[in-house]
Amino acid sequence: MANLQSDIQRLVDDFVSQVTELARRAAMDTLENALGRGGRGGASGGLRIGRGRGRGAKRTGDELEKLSDDFLAFVNKNPGLRIEQINKQLGTTTKDLALPIRKMIADGTLKVKGKKRSTAYFPGKAKN
DSSP states (O other): OHHHHHHHHHHHHHHHHHHHHHHHHHHHHHHHHHTTOOOOSOOOOTTOOOTTSOTTOOOOHHHHHHHHHHHHHHHHHSTTEEHHHHHHHHTOOHHHHHHHHHHHHHHTSEEEESSGGGOEEEEOSOOO
């Protein structure tokens, strides 16, 4: 019986040790990401902006302006493409571009044809 109890105690101790190590790693990852030292975000490149921002943090006006300018320049050179095609070329996501696109459509610098996933983007009037 004593042998069974010592085996159970050893298993419990091992389990607690493993859970403690996992919790420590998770805390370190969270802290590194919060401090902008994570580096887990895949290959950097393209127009990805704000990798160091915390989750839910707003983009700056400069970041949005750069996204808008780069998107519009690409659409001027390649009119009629869908968002999936544009994202592949620019290294962005639809979520990254949703706000700048809505603003450009509203102010007329960007025109669209189609709906939902078949929406194609075209240059609108010149930006003032």
